[in-house]
Amino acid sequence: MIKRFFRFLFKISTWFVILSFMLVMAFKWVPVPVTPLMLIRYFEPDSHKTLKHDWVALDNISKNLQLAVICSEDQNFLNHKGFDYKAIKKAIENNKKGKGVKGASTISQQTAKNVFLWPQRSWLRKGLETYFAFLIELCWSKERIMEVYLNSIEMGNGIYGAQAASQYWFKKPASKLALQEAAAIAAILPNPRTYKANPATAYIESRKQWIVKQIGYFGPLDYTKQDGGKPKN
Secondary structure, three states, rough: HHHHHHHHHHHHHHHHHHHHHHHHHOOOOOOOOOOHHHHHHHHOOOOOOOOEOOOOOOOHHHHHHHHHHHHHHHHOOOOOOOHHHHHHHHHHHHOOOOOOOOOOOHHHHHHHHHOOOOOOHHHHHHHHHHHHHHHHHHHHHHHHHHHHHHHOEEEEEEEHHEEEEEHHOOOOOOOOOOOOHHHHHHHOOOOOOOOOOOOOHHHHHHHHHHHHHHHHOOOOOOOOOOOOOOOOO
């Protein structure tokens, strides 16, 4: 019985690795049509049954927004291989001091969670998030990770992706977002169902200006450089 059990586990694990790798490779080229989070939000009891999601190529998303999410969510995005160990260490230290875990997840990890997994926190989900983040960093370019990220993340109540968010908040395509507008959208990402990009509250306005300042430190966005910018906190 024990041998059968372990043989069964081995088969399940093998098929999981094969199928997950095939899915990651498919999404290297194919747009992600829907994510688990979109479906979970849509079928929640208090949902407004709204799902706005329009996929666009990275070239049709303003560099201002790309820079804004990097500078607000993951300033070492161009440098790391999926995990920011300094941020993880800092988050652990803050947690020990009772300040809460903050800022440890990279854009790669958030992409893995949003595209392949569910939002509720658990050790199982965190383990799978680590696995998928490793896979997408292995198989996708940084540009593709950013493209999938900006087309999949929640940017409002029932609003997913840069194009839908840009139209919803500023009545324009994602390619036309100005710096302040891009910073406003990035500013609401920690809690996009509660915060508003437009009109911005005093808190969001302060976050906007911090993000704009960070973009100034970061400099031009160049995916060919693994050195990236050197933003200041």
